[in-house]
Amino acid sequence: MQQILIKVAAFVMAAALLAGCATKERLLMPTPTLYASPGGPPVYAAAPGKRLDPNVDLLFITDREPEKDSVSGLPFGGQRGKQIIFGSVQVRMVPDITWESLVRQSQLRDRTVAVDLELGPVKSLGEFPREPYQVTRVASGDAFRDSAQMEQHEAAKQQLRSEVQRRLAESPRKEVLLYVHGFNETFASAAFTTAELCHFLGREQICAFFTWPSSSTGNFLTSYTSTTESATYSVDHLKKAIRMIAQTPGVERIQILAHSRGTALTLDAVQQLFLEAIAAGRDPVDVYKIDNVVLLSPDVDVDIAAQKITSWVSDPDLVSVWPTGRLPRSISGRLSIYSSPTDRALLVSRILFRSRYRVGSLTAKDVKPWAQEYLSRAGKVDLITYEGKRTDLFGHSYFTSNPEVSSDLIQMIRYGTRLGEPGRELIKTGPVTWEFPPEP
Numbered sequence: 001m002q003q004i005l006i007k008v009a010a011f012v013m014a015a016a017l018l019a020g021c022a023t024k025e026r027l028l029m030p031t032p033t034l035y036a037s038p039g040g041p042p043v044y045a046a047a048p049g050k051r052l053d054p055n056v057d058l059l060f061i062t063d064r065e066p067e068k069d070s071v072s073g074l075p076f077g078g079q080r081g082k083q084i085i086f087g088s089v090q091v092r093m094v095p096d097i098t099w100e101s102l103v104r105q106s107q108l109r110d111r112t113v114a115v116d117l118e119l120g121p122v123k124s125l126g127e128f129p130r131e132p133y134q135v136t137r138v139a140s141g142d143a144f145r146d147s148a149q150m151e152q153h154e155a156a157k158q159q160l161r162s163e164v165q166r167r168l169a170e171s172p173r174k175e176v177l178l179y180v181h182g183f184n185e186t187f188a189s190a191a192f193t194t195a196e197l198c199h200f201l202g203r204e205q206i207c208a209f210f211t212w213p214s215s216s217t218g219n220f221l222t223s224y225t226s227t228t229e230s231a232t233y234s235v236d237h238l239k240k241a242i243r244m245i246a247q248t249p250g251v252e253r254i255q256i257l258a259h260s261r262g263t264a265l266t267l268d269a270v271q272q273l274f275l276e277a278i279a280a281g282r283d284p285v286d287v288y289k290i291d292n293v294v295l296l297s298p299d300v301d302v303d304i305a306a307q308k309i310t311s312w313v314s315d316p317d318l319v320s321v322w323p324t325g326r327l328p329r330s331i332s333g334r335l336s337i338y339s340s341p342t343d344r345a346l347l348v349s350r351i352l353f354r355s356r357y358r359v360g361s362l363t364a365k366d367v368k369p370w371a372q373e374y375l376s377r378a379g380k381v382d383l384i385t386y387e388g389k390r391t392d393l394f395g396h397s398y399f400t401s402n403p404e405v406s407s408d409l410i411q412m413i414r415y416g417t418r419l420g421e422p423g424r425e426l427i428k429t430g431p432v433t434w435e436f437p438p439e440p
Contacts, residue, residue, distance in 0.1 A: 025094075025116050025117065025118050025119075026116065026117045026189070026192045027114065027115070027116055027117070028093070028115040028116065028117055028196055028199075029196045029200070029400040029401065029406065030109075030391075030401065030402075030403045030406075031105075031106060031107065031108055031109055031111070031200075031403060032200055032403050032406040032407035032410055033403045033404050033406075033407040034407040034410060034411060034423060035106065035107050035200070035407075036107060036108060036109040036403065040107075041415075042103075042107070043103060043106045043107060043199075043200060043202060044103055044202060044203070045202075052099045053099065054092075054093040054097050054098070054099055054102045055090050055091065055092045055093060055120060056090070056091045056093075056195040056198055056199060056203070056207070057088060057089075057090050058088065058089050058090075058091065058191060058194055058195060058198070058207050058208060058209060059086065059087075059088060059163065059164070059167065059206060059207070059208035059209075060086060060087055060088070060089050060122075060187075060190075060191065060208065060209055060210075060211060061084060061085075061086045061160075061208065061209075061210050061211075061237075061241045062076055062081070062084070062085055062086070062187070062210070062211045062212070063080065063081045063083070063084055063085075063212055063213065063233075063234050063237040064076035064077060064078070064079070064080075064081050064085075064187065064211060064212065064213050065077060065079035065080060065081040065082075065213070066081070066085070074119075074186055074187045074188055075122045075124075075187060076187045076211065077187075077213075078186075078213050078214065078215045079213055080213045080230060080233055081213070082130045082131050083127055083128050083129060083130045083131060084127065084128040084156075084237050084240065084241065085124055085126070085127045085128075086124075086125055086126055086127075086159075086160050086163070087122065087123050087124040087125040087126070088122075088123050088125060088163075089119070089120070089121070089122045089123070089187075089191050090119075090120030090121050090122075091117050091118070091119065091120060091191050091192060091194075091195035092117070092118040092119075092120045093115055093116070093117065093118075094115075094116045094117075094118045095116070097113065097115065101113065102115065106199070106200070109403075117192045117195060117196065119188045119191060119192075122187075125159060125160075125163055126155075126156045126159035126160060126163075127156060128152070128153055128156045128157075129149040129152045129153055129156075133145055133146065133149050133150075133153070134146035134149055157244055160244055160245075160248075161244065161247075161248040161249075164176070164206060164245060164248045164250075164251065165248060165249065165250055167206045168206060168248075168250045168251065171204065171205055171206055172204045172205075173204045173205040173253075174205075174250055174251065174252040174253070175205045175206070175251065175252055175253035175254065175255060175291070176205060176206045176208055176245055176251060176253075176254050176255070177194075177197070177198065177201065177205050177206065177207050177208065177255045177257065177413070178208050178209065178210060178241075178242070178245070178254060178255065178256050178257070179193060179194045179197060179207075179208070179209040179210070179257045179258075179259075180209070180210050180212075180238065180256070180257070180258040180259070180262040180263075180265060180266050181193065181209065181211060181212075181214065181259055181260070181262050182214065182258075182259040182260025182261040182262045182263075182297075182299065183214050183215070183227045183260055183261040183299070184214065184215070184227075185211070185214045187211055190209050190211040191209065191211075193209075193259075193400060194207055194208070194209040195207070196400060197257070197400070200406065200410055201410060201413060201414050202414060204414070205255070208245075210234075210237075210238050210241055212230060212231065212233075212234035212237070212238070212262070212265065213227075213230045213233070213234070214227050214230060214231075214261070214262075215227045215230070227261060228261065231261050231262070231264050231265040232265075232268070234265055235265060235268040235269050235272070236269075238265060238266065238269040239269040239272050239273055242254065242256075242269060242270070242273060242288060242290075243273060243288070246287065246288040246289050246290075251289060252289065253289055253290075253291040253332070254288065254289055254290050254291065255291050255292050255294075255333075255413055256270070256290060256292070256293045256294065257294045257296060257409075257413075258293075258294070258295055258296065258298075259296040259297060259397075259399070260296070260297050260298070260299045260345070260360070260396065261299045263295040263296070263297075263298035263299065263300055263305075263359070263360075264298075264299065264300045264304075266293070266295070267295075267300065267305060267308040267309070268308065270290070270293065270308075271308045271309075271311060271312075273287075273288055274288075274312060274328075274330060275311075275312060275318070277328070278312055278318055278328050279318060282328075283328045283329040283330075284328060284329070284330050284331070285329045285330055285331055285332050286329075289332075290330075290331045290332070290333075291331065291332050291333040292331070292333035292334055292335075292336065292412065292413060293331060293333075293334075293335050293336070294336045294337075294338070294409065294412075294413075295335070295336070295337045295338070295359065295360075296338050296360075296399045297338065297339070297340065297343055297345070297346065297360040297396050297397070297398070297399070298337060298339070298358070298359040298360040299345070299346060299349050299358060299359075299360060300358065300359045300360075301353060301357070301358065301359075302356075302357040302358070302359050302362065302366075305359045306371075309335065309381075310378070312328070313327060313378070330380070331380065333380075334380050334381070334382055334412070335380055335381045335382070336382045336384060336412065337359060337360075337362075337381075337382065337383045337384065338360075338384050338385075338386065338398075338399055338405065338409075339359065339360050339361060339362045339363070339383060339384070339385050339386070340360065340361065340385065340386045340387065340395060340398060341361050341362075341363050341385070341387060342387065342390060342395045343360055343361055343394070343395045343396050344390075344394040344395055344396065345394045345395075345396040346358045346360045346361045346396070347361075362383060362385070363385050363387070363433075363435075364383070364385065364429035364430045364433035364435065367383065367430065367432070367433060369430075372430045372431040372432055372433065373431060375431070375432045376431035376432050381432050382419055382432055382433075382434060383432055383433045383434070384408070384419075384426065384434045384435070384436075385429075385433065385434070385435040385436070386398055386402065386404075386405055386435070386436050387435065387436070388402070388404070388436060388438075388439045389439065404436055405436070408424055408426070408436075411423045411424050412424070419434055425437075
């Protein structure tokens with residue numbers, strides 16, 4: 001126990017030093033293995049003309065409070081905003097690099113030219129009314145939403161959908177990749193991660209991120225506590241964002257990738273959306289068009305995560321549309337969980353929450369045989385464990401810092417490759433558990 005506390009103290013000190021470093025630059029993630037391997041697929045086989053720009057244009061949706069004259073120079077800070085704002089942000093590839101050179105460097109295991117990411121122009125395109133929405137009460141005693149704010153809401157919703165449709169017209173794949181970040185992230189760092197994922201996914205779909213008021217300043221422990229509650233605060237906003245995107249004409253699929261504490265936020269939002277659809281007698285997959293949900297280093301207690309995933313299965317009184325007991329169809333793809341027992345960040349979380357198991361630290365042996373069998377019968381769930389060396393400071397961002405892991409993620413999202421198929425030749429350790437082969 002003493003050794004664990006020493007490790008925790010060391011981590012807290014390091015995190016305290018890192019907190020508040022709202023950097024506006026970062027090195028592009030390493031080239032995923034599938035692209036760097038001999039005979040591997042090209043990152044870009046045939047890109048439309050407008051995509052021959054090294055810079056990445058992203059759609060952002062946020063409930064962060066806008067910043068004015070901020071020390072960080074970022075347009076949105078770590079305070080909770082009272083409304084949803086959306087817009088576009090450009091992530092630049094620097095120093096100035098041609099498209100041909102960027103494509104070449106994106107296929108190399110060892111790059112000959114350093115490629116950095118830099119935050120470019122940020123443009124707000126619309127905002128929803130401030131919350132809570134105003135109400136009026138009539139003589140009968142009934143309450144109504146304020147008509148002026150309803151008009152503003154509908155106008156903002158149409159602006160968001162129009163922007164999604166504009167981007168769809170330029171995208172080979174009529175789908176939206178939505179990234180939800182975790183703790184100690186700024187607007188810039190969330191944009192960088194989305195941009196590099198988008199880049200190595202071939203820039204084929206709309207790339208968007210939901211950025212919530214995750215604390216990145218001050219004392220580590222108080223920041224983590226406030227961030228935990230801010231994730232809860234943002235559930236309704238993420239839920240609305242997913243619903244509006246899914247109901248935009250032309251959107252065929254949504255891929256949701258969530259990291260760290262953002263997985264708790266995502267599970268809550270998706271659970272509420274599913275319950276909405278089920279209570280209305282509809283299959284969630286038809287309403288929200290979610291393909292894959294990917295939980296990366298999830299900072300969630302295992303019992304809470306299990307409840308979020310299966311709650312509607314254990315509530316047959318929720319709806320009577322399926323009298324034969326058929327379960328509603330939730331997603332068309334997979335619920336994929338990437339975990340690592342060497343994740344230092346989750347060690348701290350486990351102690352702070354007094355949680356025996358964090359989902360992002362699970363291995364096959366931590367999932368009881370009955371649970372494996374249950375999840376196997378339910379289907380669509382995979383636990384993928386990485387136990388290799390740390391490729392980032394805390395071993396918490398291996399989905400971008402480790403080329404083997406990022407390669408597996410790309411095979412799933414871009415190529416639809418199933419576990420066990422060529423390209424995703426992981427070791428099966430149980431009915432729903434897999435692990436990466438030992439490193440040479």
